[in-house]
Amino acid sequence: xxxxxIETSGLTKIYGxxxxxxxxDLAIPSGGVHGFLGPNGAxxxxxxxxxxxxxxxxxxxxxxxxxxxVRASDEVRSCVALTGQFxxxxxxxxxxxNLRLLAKxxxxxxxxxxxxxDELLGAFGLEAAADRQVKKYSGGMRRRIDIAASLVVTPExxxxxxPTTGLDPRSRIEVWDIVRALVAHGTTVMLTTQYLDEADxxxxxxxxxxxxxxxxxxxxxxxxxxxxxxxxxxxxxxRADLASVREILVRELQIEVETTSDPHGLVAPLEDRSRVTxxxxxxxxxxxxxxxxxxxxxxxxxxxxxxxxxxxxGSDSDQAPEEVAA
Amino acid sequence: MSATSAPASSLTKAPTIAEALTSGTRPPRPTPxxxxxxxxxxxxLKIKHVPEQLFDVTVFPVMxxxxxxxxxxxxxxxSVQDYIAYLAPGVLVQSVLFITMYTGTTLRTDIDxxxxxxxxxxxxxxxxALVGMLLGDAVRFAVASGITAAVCLAIGWRPGxxxxxxxxxxxxxxxxxxxLGWIWTFLSMILRTPGAIMGVASFVLMPLLFGSNIFVxxxxxxxxxxxxxxxxxxxxxxxAVRALMDGTPVGAEAGWSLMWSAGLVAVFGSLTxxxxxxxx
Numbered sequence: 058x059x060x061x062x063i064e065t066s067g068l069t070k071i072y073g074x075x076x077x078x079x080x081x082d083l084a085i086p087s088g089g090v091h092g093f094l095g096p097n098g099a100x101x102x103x104x105x106x107x108x109x110x111x112x113x114x115x116x117x118x119x120x121x122x123x124x125x126x127v128r129a130s131d132e133v134r135s136c137v138a139l140t141g142q143f144x145x146x147x148x149x150x151x152x153x154x155n156l157r158l159l160a161k162x163x164x165x166x167x168x169x170x171x172x173x174x175d176e177l178l179g180a181f182g183l184e185a186a187a188d189r190q191v192k193k194y195s196g197g198m199r200r201r202i203d204i205a206a207s208l209v210v211t212p213e214x215x216x217x218x219x220p221t222t223g224l225d226p227r228s229r230i231e232v233w234d235i236v237r238a239l240v241a242h243g244t245t246v247m248l249t250t251q252y253l254d255e256a257d258x259x260x261x262x263x264x265x266x267x268x269x270x271x272x273x274x275x276x277x278x279x280x281x282x283x284x285x286x287x288x289x290x291x292x293x294x295x296r297a298d299l300a301s302v303r304e305i306l307v308r309e310l311q312i313e314v315e316t317t318s319d320p321h322g323l324v325a326p327l328e329d330r331s332r333v334t335x336x337x338x339x340x341x342x343x344x345x346x347x348x349x350x351x352x353x354x355x356x357x358x359x360x361x362x363x364x365x366x367x368x369x370x371g372s373d374s375d376q377a378p379e380e381v382a383a
Numbered sequence: 384m385s386a387t388s389a390p391a392s393s394l395t396k397a398p399t400i401a402e403a404l405t406s407g408t409r410p411p412r413p414t415p416x417x418x419x420x421x422x423x424x425x426x427x428l429k430i431k432h433v434p435e436q437l438f439d440v441t442v443f444p445v446m447x448x449x450x451x452x453x454x455x456x457x458x459x460x461x462s463v464q465d466y467i468a469y470l471a472p473g474v475l476v477q478s479v480l481f482i483t484m485y486t487g488t489t490l491r492t493d494i495d496x497x498x499x500x501x502x503x504x505x506x507x508x509x510x511x512a513l514v515g516m517l518l519g520d521a522v523r524f525a526v527a528s529g530i531t532a533a534v535c536l537a538i539g540w541r542p543g544x545x546x547x548x549x550x551x552x553x554x555x556x557x558x559x560x561x562x563l564g565w566i567w568t569f570l571s572m573i574l575r576t577p578g579a580i581m582g583v584a585s586f587v588l589m590p591l592l593f594g595s596n597i598f599v600x601x602x603x604x605x606x607x608x609x610x611x612x613x614x615x616x617x618x619x620x621x622x623a624v625r626a627l628m629d630g631t632p633v634g635a636e637a638g639w640s641l642m643w644s645a646g647l648v649a650v651f652g653s654l655t656x657x658x659x660x661x662x663x
Contacts, residue, residue, distance in 0.1 A: 134504060206501065
């Protein structure tokens with residue numbers, strides 16, 4: 058296996074006047090999970106689609122597992138698999154028919170195709186739903202059949218495009234378990250997500266993308282460290298106390314204290330942790346009640362805010378305007 | 384957030400997935416023919432699950448045949464009996480070619496649903512998904528042909544070419560329909576909604592189907608229209624199909640139809656595959 062799973066240089070895709078992907082340079086080593094983090098519309102999906110040879114770049118170049126994505130696209134396709142943001146199986150067919158179809162397309166014949174389909178249905182806990190049309194599956198089942206469809210032949214590199222978007226918490230954890238099993242098996246996974254905790258949970262290294270450009274890259278802990286040594290989060294018991302608590306924190310810590318989206322919450326980015334105990338003691342001494350407080354590394358949300366100047370919850374679609382979302 | 388919440392009752396278990404991965408030995412790459420046939424099988428599976436898809440190939444030909452026969456029969460040929468002899472081969476061509484345009488809307492729906500991204504990401508002969516789809520459609524067109532022929536026979540059509548002649552005629556229609564399908568696959572690569580494909584396809588089909596010798600003998604038409612009917616590939620097809628079904632000498636018309644079919648595949652097949660690398 059080549060040392061670099063993905064290597065890009067100035068990769069660009071333009072839709073009309075919009076530079077959906079604007080000169081991306083990546084060097085992603087083989088093995089493990091690489092997180093590709095960004096809000097909707099940042100260019101994550103477009104980048105993945107170029108790397109999986111579904112669309113052609115307008116400029117720049119990329120090699121996937123050592124193969125050029127334009128000149129050797131067929132070689133790229135033979136060693137990668139893709140699980141897209143939308144259902145990439147035929148929802149009119151049953152789960153078993155979908156997997157048999159793909160097994161046949163990968164060269165399994167007759168009974169071998171059926172056997173491979175049944176094996177995957179078993180591994181993904183879908184036997185009971187095997188003969189039901191995929192359109193009648195729940196969100197979690199749908200995602201499992203989608204991932205199973207990518208593993209008919211074990212790929213060297215798997216692109217997982219927002220695999221847990223729209224899933225309930227339990228299904229998310231199931232998908233995470235599947236990803237960990239894949240990585241243990243030696244498959245490299247490139248995971249796009251807009252969920253910061255997901256990148257934190259799974260990815261060894263993370264590239265942060267915004268407006269078609271990579272704005273930061275590194276291990277989760279490195280990204281966090283680049284923002285500061287952490288933050289103090291405080292949640293007051295009574296909303297009326299918020300201003301007084303804030304005043305005490307500002308006085309004791311001698312830094313800016315900001316309100317959060319939580320009307321009871323305050324957050325103080327710390328340069329130095331030594332004064333925290335004194336600040337909390339002062340709050341307690343003045344008879345103000347706290348519901349909770351925590352001290353930790355900054356969340357990736359805060360990292361994102363610090364890097365881009367806006368929160369990681371863009372609400373527009375990740376599709377370029379030309380691509381009509383189904 | 385800690386990972387302590389992983390449920391013990393999880394449906395998926397890492398060890399079974401790991402087993403399924405290791406047993407995934409790779410078979411040799413399938414041939415273009417094999418993958419195309421597999422995609423044809425998919426089209427037939429879809430008919431099994433969504434039998435409403437057969438509405439257009441069953442009800443539509445019956446309606447067209449009855450409508451045109453009884454609408455024009457008395458006026459154009461004096462009687463329905465006389466007219467059906469002229470109309471039957473033509474209305475069969477009309478029925479099949481008209482429903483070919485659903486190929487484009489079906490493909491566009493596949494593209495929008497993302498299932499085509501899966502197919503395009505596979506290491507297979509790239510046109511096979513489209514070839515297979517058109518092969519599956521050929522089955523639908525065969526059903527439409529059979530039904531049209533049956534209706535015509537029921538209302539008095541007695542083809543001189545017999546069973547062999549009728550089957551040969553249907554075969555030629557299916558070849559041309561397969562070729563025409565590539566125009567609609569190309570449209571579905573460049574137009575973004577099924578509605579737009581339907582609109583453009585109707586616009587293309589109307590002059591081809593009605594500006595032809597399907598309904599009336601062109602000798603009564605004005606000169607400019609005769610000139611168009613002369614060059615219209617559908618006219619060549621209808622003339623050839625008529626000759627085959629009537630059991631009269633076929634002449635060069637069948638050759639023209641096959642050449643047109645080859646030309647359509649060459650031009651629109653290439654255009655489709657060029658857009659297939661980077662569809663809208």
